[in-house]
Structure formats: structure tokens, C-alpha cells
Amino acid sequence: MMEALSELPLNAEPARDDAVIEVSGLRMNYGPREVLNGVGFSVGAGEVIALLGPNGAGKTTTIEILEGFRGRSAGQVRVLGQDPAQGGEAWRARIGVVLQSWRDHGRWRVRELLRHLGRYYEPYRAPYPTDELIEAVGLTEHAGKRVNRLSGGQRRRLDVAIGIVGRPELLFLDEPTAGFDPQARRDFHDLVHRLSDLDSTTILLTTHDLDEAEKLAARILILSGGRIVADGSPDQLARGVSRDAQVRWSRDGELFVHATEDATRFVQGLFAQYGDAIEDLEVRRATLEDTYMAIVRKEER
Template sequence: MGHPPACDGPAIAVSDLRMRYGDKDVLTGLDLEIEPGGVTALLGPNGAGKTTTIEILEGFRARSGGDVRVLGVDPVNGGEAWRAGLGIVLQEWRDNGKWKVRDLLRHFGEYYLPYADPWDADALLDLVGLTAQASQRVQTLSGGQRRRLDVALGIIGRPALLFLDEPTTGFDPHARREFHELIHRLTDLDGTTILLTTHDLDEAEKLAERILILAGGRIIADGSPDKLARSAATTAEIKWIQDGRLQIHATDDATDFVRQLLATDGGTVTDLEVHRASLEDAYLTLVAKFEAGEAETAVDAFKEVTT
């Protein structure tokens, strides 16, 4: 008994992952490597292929091509011992509604006994803040409580790798904040690697140490929230009014551009504004273009901004 076999290499290693449904390419050569520990967010607009990617990593979906290793094993060949090393929290789970909360945790923990030292049900209830609901039937929980139970079931076998697929979809701000606090508590526990998918940049910035942006079937940006923000912010947008017309110019060196502009305008420039593009601006532009069906140009424009 003990923890799932720790692998020496990265928790997740993917190269040139491809997925085709019919004649539609969803993933077109996705490369990705995640070292053990920490929270990584896979961020992308709806329909970018986040769920497909994570289902391939979870071993729930066969891929069309490429090489995938999760905890050192190809998910297609993952056995029960490999499965015991994973925790999975899906978007909307309504399973086992008639069970009582504590019974469910206690029973499901037993499945992990041959592979790990599972959480004690009451300690886990305390961790996810469901002690008061222990004797309630699962179907009577609120949406936020239910998702916290899903997290409890995801980590009950002390997984080396935890998948969270769009964990806060449909939450009100309060439930969302409580959920974020729970994820922070999980990262303090032990070296569990967490991969979360979200379409919400704000959530990714709050929770993750590393953000991977998925669009157009591959990873188009990769870095810490800070790094991504800095690279996005190198471009500035300058607006002014001259001869009664609005002028807009994008530049990497705002100071120099403004100096030259004011030196040569003869006093006609008014309403000058310098606006630094934030990561949010860049991301929202990407999402808007993506939803308008201009996936390729969206990706190119975003790359120009962040690299």
C-alpha cells in the first residue's frame, strides 16, 4: 500500500496530439508538458477543444494521433493502478443522488485501498466544508455543495494528478469564491498536480501558476499569469483627435510615438489617450474573433500580441 507509483518524469507529456471528428480537426498538433506539482490552467474559448484534450488525458477518449503520457503511461493502456493515481472532477455530475454524502465518501474511498491510503470520510468532509451535510442525500445539495462533493470524490484516493473540467460553470459569485478558496487549500496539501480547464481568464489568473491558452487546436500561449500579462502589455494603443477625426495607432514604444506626434502636429492634437493592452483585452479579442468563426486570424493576432 502507499501512494500511486510516482513517476520520475513530467506528470503530463503530450506531443503533436491530433483529434479529428469526421472531417473536422479539433486538435491540430498540441504539445504540452506539465511537471509534477502546482496548478496549471488550460484556458480557451468554448469549442476550442479543452474538454476533448482533457478526456484524452483522462483515458476516456481515444485520440486520432500523437503521443500522450499521463503519469508516465499512455492513457489508452492505463490500468486500474494508473486510474487510482488520477482524480477527476467533471462539469456536471449528478450521480448517486440517493446516497447519503458520508456513505458515498466512505464507500468510494474503499475502491482505492489496494493502491493508496484514501482520505477518511469525515476529515475530507471537513476539508471541503460539507460536515453539516454529511447525513443529507446527495440530490438535496446545492450546486456549489455538489461540486465540492465532486472535488472530495476526486481527491479521495490522494491522486498524483487532479483534473478539474470547468469547475465553476454556473456558479454565483459567492459559490465561486468559496470554490476558489477550496482549490487554494488543495494546493497546500501535498504535491498534487492540478490541471484545470476554464474559459474564464480571471479564474485562470486567480488559481493557476501557469496558463496555457488553447485555440485553433493547439497551445498558442504558455506562461505564468504575470509573464503573459507583461507580454500582452508591451503593445499600447494610442488614440487622439486631429482635425475633428479620431485617430488610433498601435505601437510597442508609446513614449517615442507620442513625443514625435506632439512635436509635429502644430497644436492640432487633442484628447490624447494612451491605453496599454492588458492580457484580458488580448484574450477577449481572441474569444470574440473565435466565436465569429475567424479562428485562424484570431490565433495569429493573439500570437502577435503575446510573443
């Protein structure tokens, strides 16, 4: 497995003309402590990227640098063609941010707040129509409520609405579905796909929910020890950890398990030999969680 891990896709994306985010040699020190050590990656227009990593890996620092909220010690960073450290109001109007929580709008009513925030974007771009946005995040029945009367899940939906009210070209999502019930989570996933597919919004997502990352992101970046240690699709990363698929089946009440690189050919052979006697067939590859844990443990060692 160690040999396979060394072959994981790393910064595999070539330089591209449509890059929305370009990072090269990014370093960040807090006094003597080095948090980021030569981080580099690029994100193309319309991509949905998940940035994963253990606590303390540097995810929040990286995102804050990209958003222009934090300086850096060294390296080149361009977001929407601009150095975030020098980004002005017109540049910021092209970016949406959904933080883990907002705490300063309690007395506003939902519809009034979103309409008010939308006005700030009008000099630069047309914001989402307020009622359309409220419907998109599932708050239609609560549009007249004060924010401090919303439940935790409803408040989180409002956080998402605040982040996308200005129709951002680039959207940063920090643990966006924390506190969501299963239906709200599914609705949010549909919204992310809509933003990416229909509006060509580029999305950079940070989450500890690996199932969510696998459902939303076409590409995964894993940050560990202050650097990007893996970069690729969930399937690419899984194959880097193990090229074998695990095939499980039962026959005459007996359970069988077999590992193979060519699951399709193996299953065809099973049915050719045993036909309808094959039951409970399952083909399983390493999940994103399996892959993530293998990569992080290797880096920690």
C-alpha cells in the same frame, strides 16, 4: 500590437524530468474535421495549469484524451509515465476527475457515498479520511443528507469531494466552481492551493472564468484552432500583448493617463515632481481577460 503578439511564450517549458503530463504532436480528427492539430505541452509535478480557449477549440477533447476516456488520431501522450490509452486500474487510482456534474448518486447520503468511494482506492493508496474530506469541501452540516436533497452549490462541493477522495497525484477540474456562491468559490480556491502547496497535487483546470484562472493557475495554456497558441504565466502573456502599463492619477481635480514600460520609474518621477498633489494613483496592466481576448481574436483573424 501584432508584433508583440507574435512574441508570446509558446511551449516555453523545456523538457523536464518531473513531468506529470507530456504531450507531443497530438492530433484528433472526427471524420474530415480536424479538432486538434499538433498540440504539445508538458506539466510538471505540483503545477496548477489553466487550459483556456473558446468553445470548439478542443479543450474537452484534449482533457478526455489525457484522462484516458478518448482515443487520439496521432501523437505522443504520457500521463504519470503511462500512455492513457493503456492505463489500468492502478494508474486510474492516481488520477482525480471533477466533471461539470454527476447525476447518479441521488439516494446516497453524503458521508456514506464518500466512505464507499474511498474503499475503491484502498488497494492502491490511502483515501482521504471521510470526515476530514467533508470538512475540507464545506459539507459538514450536510454530511447526513441524501445527495438529491442538496442544493446546487452543495452538490458541486460534493462533486469536488468525489474527485479528490482518493488523494490524486493529478487532478482534472472541469468548470469546478460553476454554481458556487462567492464564499464557496473562495473556499474552493483555498482548497486548490492546499492540494497544490501541501499535497503537491498537479492540477489541470478548464474554466471560462478568467478571473478564477488568474487566481489559481501559475501558468496559462490557450488553445485555439486546435493548437496551443500561448503558454506562460498571466504576467508573461500580458507583457506579450502589451509591454506598457497604464498609469492613472489625478492632480488638482484633473485626471491624467499615461502609458509606460517602466511604471515604477514613472511613478517615482511623478512624486518627485508633484509630491502630495498626486491623488487616485492607479497602475494597471492588461488583465488576463484583455490578454486572452487579444490572442484569440488574432488567431481568429
